[in-house]
Amino acid sequence: MFLGLYNYWIVVLLMMIGFYIVIAHGNLVKKLVGLTIFQTSVFIFYITVGMVERGSAPIIAEGISDYSNPLPHVLILTAIVVGIATTALGLALVIRIKEAYGCVEEDEIQKQDQLSEDES
Amino acid sequence: MLTGIYGLLSACFFVVLDAVDVAFTEASVGAGISGLLMLAAITITGRKEAPKRHKPFLALFVVLVTGSMLIYGTLDMPYFGDPEAPVHQHVAPRYIHDSMEEVGxxxxxxxxxxxxxxxxxxxxxxxxxxxxxxxxxxxxxPRRRKKIKSEEATExxxxxxxxxxxxxxxxxxxxxxxxxxxxxxxxxxxxxxxxxxxxxxxxxxxxxxxxxxxxxxxxxxxxxxxxxxxxxxxxxxxxxxxxxxxxxxxxxxxxxxxxxxxxxxxxxxxxxxxxxxxxxxxxxxxxxxxxxxxxxxxxxIQAEKQQSEQEQKLKGEQDVSRTL
Known part of the structure; x- marks a missing residue:
């Protein structure tokens, strides 16, 4: 009887994959990849919520009375483009970190920070 | 490459879910640009991850607990594709019925x-x-110096x-x-x-x-x-x-x-x-x-480094041959 909820389970699965990558990997680029997967899971959540059975794409045409909900589509459409812009910003930060520290591993960066703090 | 496929796949099932506009965006962003930016960043930062020092069990445990709690939370959610779901009750009907008259x-x-x-x-x-x-x-x-001609030719x-x-x-x-x-x-x-x-x-x-x-x-x-x-x-x-x-x-x-x-x-x-x-x-x-x-x-910068290293090597060899 809970089979009708499978879309949420897929979303949760994807979200947890992304979450796992974010917390289990030290590599900053991989963390960003994990965040991207997390983000897509949210997109899928919104779109599946907006879906209506036997509905059609929300473009008004004759002979169609059921449309899927256009509001989540609007939110996600903009979120996708904003998402790539912010991911690019994150990657830019990672590149700068690479130039400053010579690596993109979290623990290595922390070690170097600790060292410089101890020196000062 | 994989992000490209992932993006295209997402676009495909957005079409299946009747979200054509979103699918369009995802196809152009996910399959086009995001993979490219990732690749560019990876070429700069290096493609190898350092071997892991800590065990991932703790992370796995946190993820499993969060996931199962989220799934427990979904049990109250409306079913997939249910037209009576609360999301479809508030502003959406107005958008669907009146937008043609109001916006055209x-x-x-x-x-x-x-x-x-x-x-x-x-x-x-x-x-x-x-x-x-x-x-x-x-x-x-800052504005870069002009390239050496030979380099341009190779490019x-x-x-x-x-x-x-x-x-x-x-x-x-x-x-x-x-x-x-x-x-x-x-x-x-x-x-x-x-x-x-x-x-x-x-x-x-x-x-x-x-x-x-x-x-x-x-x-x-x-x-x-x-x-x-x-x-x-x-x-x-x-x-x-x-x-x-x-x-x-x-x-x-x-x-x-x-x-x-x-x-x-x-x-x-x-x-x-x-x-x-x-x-x-x-x-x-x-x-x-x-x-x-x-x-x-x-x-x-790397090419210059290599060049200077090579020059130093050559110098060293010359010095060696001179002393000989």
């Missing part, structure tokens, strides 16, 4: 994006613009080698640009709009950059002009709002832009979509230019 645009997504929720969209465009500025301030380089040779790719893409680029314009101005009637068109436009120019090198592309599309255009698009959007305010209506209320409310809405949506398209295309382009510029600069 068949694509409901466009009318919600451009008219009902125009203020929200303005905010999103501002976020994209800000992200573009952030990337610029992080990655932009040209490299482009000569991929003859088939180059000619086919050269033939494709004008059509991609034309398609972007079609998506831009046909967004009222079919799937499409400023966001998608901007990304497609940027993708065409990025293709050009990859084929002919960054320096040629920078000659054709002046980076300073692109940065200016990013601001112009956002300003155009905001100005439409200010004009409707000057005409005695609310910010971004297009009814007053023409004698008849519906044609006023048409003009308003067309203008703000144009603003969105310009900003998105130029921000994406300047992001890519900066990533590529960084990559090239780093490659040059």
């Amino acid at each position: 645009v068949p694509n409901i997504v466009t009318s919600v994006l451009g008219s009902y929720r125009a203020f929200d969209t303005l905010g999103e465009v501002a976020v994209i613009f800000t992200a573009g500025i952030g990337v610029l301030s992080l990655l932009s380089l 040209e040779q490299m482009h000569e080698r991929h003859m088939v790719v180059r000619i086919v893409s050269k033939a494709l680029i004008p059509f991609i640009l034309l398609f972007a314009l079609y998506v831009q101005f046909h967004g009222d009637f079919g799937p499409g709009g400023g966001f998608q068109a901007g990304v497609i436009f940027a993708a065409a120019i990025i293709l050009y950059t990859m084929l002919f090198g960054l320096d040629t592309a920078k000659k054709v599309f002046n980076p300073a002009l692109i940065q200016l255009l990013a601001a112009v698009g956002l300003l155009l959007y905001a100005c439409v709002g200010v004009v409707s305010m000057l005409n005695g209506a609310n910010f971004l209320d297009y009814n007053v832009l023409a004698d008849d409310p519906v044609s006023g809405q048409h003009i308003g949506i067309l203008l703000i979509e144009l603003g969105v398209g310009i900003t998105v295309a130029s921000v994406m382009l300047s992001i890519f230019f900066n990533f590529d510029g960084r990559r090239q600069a780093q490659a040059e």
